[in-house]
Amino acid sequence: MPLTSPTGRDHDRQILRLAIPAFGALVAEPLFLLTDTVIVSHLPAPALGAVGVASTVLGALVALCVFLAYGTTAAVARQVGAGNTAQAVRQGGDGLWLAAAAGVVIIAVVWPLAPSLVALVGAEGELALQAVTYLRISLLGVPAMLLVLAGTGVLRGMQDTTTPLLVSVGSFALNALLNLLFVLGLGWGVAGSAWGTVLAQSLGAAVYLALVFGRYGAPVRPDLAGIRAAGTAGVALIIRTACLQVVLAVAATLATRMGEEQIEAHTIALRIWTLLAFALDAIAIAGQAITGRTLGAGDAEATREATRRMVVWGVGSGVVLGLLVVVARPFVPGVFDVSAQTAEHLLGPLLVVALLQPVAGVVFVLDGVLIGAGDQRYLAWAGLWTTLAYLPVALAVILSGGGLVALWLALGVWMGARFLALGLRARGRAWLVIGA
Template sequence: MINIPDHDKQLLTLAIPALGALVAEPLYLLADTAVVGHLGTLPLGGLAVASAALLLIYGLCFFLAYGTTATVARFTGAGEPLKASNQAIQSLWLAFFLGIAIAFLGYFAADPLLKLLGADGELLNQARIYLRISMFGAPAMLIMLAGVGYLRGVKDTIRPLWVALGTAFLNLGLELILIYGFDKKIGASAASTVISQWVGASIYLVWIWQSISKYKISLKPKFMVLVKLLRSSSELLIRNLSLTTSFIVATAMAARLGNVDVAAHEVGFQAWFFLAMSMDAIAIAAQALIGNLLGAGHADEARKVGRRAIMWSIGIGVFTGSFLAIFHVPFAEIFSEDTEVVELASFLLLHVAAMAPLSGVAFALDGILIGAGDQRFLAKAMSFSATISIPLMLLSVTFNLGIGWIWGSIWILMLTRSTTLYLRFRSDNWQKLGS
């Protein structure tokens, strides 16, 4: 019988269901792509552009999950469930109000945003339909982020997995009924997702109410607390914005190099994103455990868990990177039949494979420091890394240095990110004890 150390058991107990949820979430987009693809090229193109806009919008809002996880875990570890419950209530209100604002702006600013992403003519019309209908689900999506943050904070990653799987299958079922049963178009696809998001949000609200109803706390929004939450969350927003901007610039520079370059770059990025999901599960587990241990005053234990999280993440990076290195050509052929694209994408996939262990270090340290509530340093470190790598990406077009230079810049982004975060981890400055 294999004897697994306690710290590893704790990490894996949280990470494995978290991995399932991370893999389940893209099923929304996969279902939409598979179903809408049968409506024709224009609806599929419209979905692609609208999805890019949604990924950008919602990607910046992940601070709701991360920030809630860290704070709730710390309060729980400190033995202050009342404060953890209050945090849950105010995080949900913040998610709701932000969701309303995003829905309003996204609906009325759909055209400028979609045009910025390259949509025009009938493609713009299809993307507009999908994006505007999707905006009705924005409050629900953000409530789900806050809800999953709370459950992770109390070390529950099982129920978010069930919600992710259940709503993904509900979304697919509704799409098949509305599009094939009632001959609806791309709008039905977006509506199916919106309904699924509100079902998921409702489930989280019920679960959180069951968890906190034993405490006598106000359910009303406290605007001073919301302002404070928004201010502290802004540091995670800066971190997310810096990372997102770096990859947007990389894609934009690849597009300027030519169609083959941007197509190959997209294959490489999707492979990197897939590997990132597998390693992010360890980071999610680290967030909850580190916050809990520091809240309870166990600095040494928190550091030990942090070290194990880094080692597990590197191990996953080595395993997945090795697999990708062996099968990089067949993997590239899945995405394109163009020999030039396949050849260049195969080369970039070797970059992704070699970078995987380094990426593992960055993701694990991200989770550790988010769990510790060290958001200010994370914002500074990510901004610093982006400030170095983005100008290097711009040089690729200015001097026609090629796609390899862009990916060299991504290497530098991950290297500076990993180095700065590891130096922080080596110090004691991130270990703030108690609630």
């Protein structure tokens, strides 16, 4: 039976109920990671650089595994909407087993390759030695990290974003305390920072295991067919995520070739872009949960109306965020205490960042909606085509001797291509597949 058609205000309440806690969880991570950075910065060089190098490798691995959260959210939410709660928690259990298996595989593959991966990032000597130490200890926490991703997806699919917020805050707070103890109290150096993170991640994973297998009663015995299905669905999301990483990596590489001041300015602009993306991504997470539930319930019209409301929220949020960037723009160089040359290169890209926020609001929302609909295959193809649209423009920036503003305008072309690809898909009906 379709859901009783909710009003616009009903949709707004549902969106905010899911998006506000999701935003809190998204913001909690960088804030506590910043705390870890401050703690490690008290160690002699090259400790902070070593953590940065190792974190680059770990960040790439985790980014590719984000499908464990997104895919699980969509699958569980669709079953919840269809009234199949038992099947929803069963699929959630399959996602957890897939996460654990993926974590073990990553340890087995990356452990022997750790020195090579660190060298690939450009680390040498003592910097490389400390980076390998941090990376190898951190690898022991990867299964827990992926379990947290999958567990977060299960609860979001169950229309609960508050519990993941509480788990995130608790885990990151514990991580900060353990880092203080191990790094500064016991003098374990970068190894202490890594062990603190591993233990905090393990506790977070234990909470999700208790919730999914305890409170919700998911079968503990692994279902190989279900795990394979979850893995197959995740391939398309891996391709989509890999395309995003390629675009950002190319932009960073091109900025590095422009000079030291330019890469500093680009890094700051990208961090501001990422911070703003957290706010917009919160609406996208609500989109995943709401879309999966309404389509599972067989109500395509409610899905369309919810999508329209979320797009309005995305545009409105983008306009507000863009105006905030414009207002803060003259003060940003002083906050980061950069040189006059870097500040000069930074102001132009920040204006482009501001102008792109309404477009980003729509892109992020529709990305979340289509993930919630299980339209991952289209998202993979869209990721490939939009990346191909970006690469020639980025190459033209270098060949023409363009600066950072031109590079960020190239990123604007990429966002415009995503806007077009996702917008055309959302206007059609192919993604509106109803039922469990």
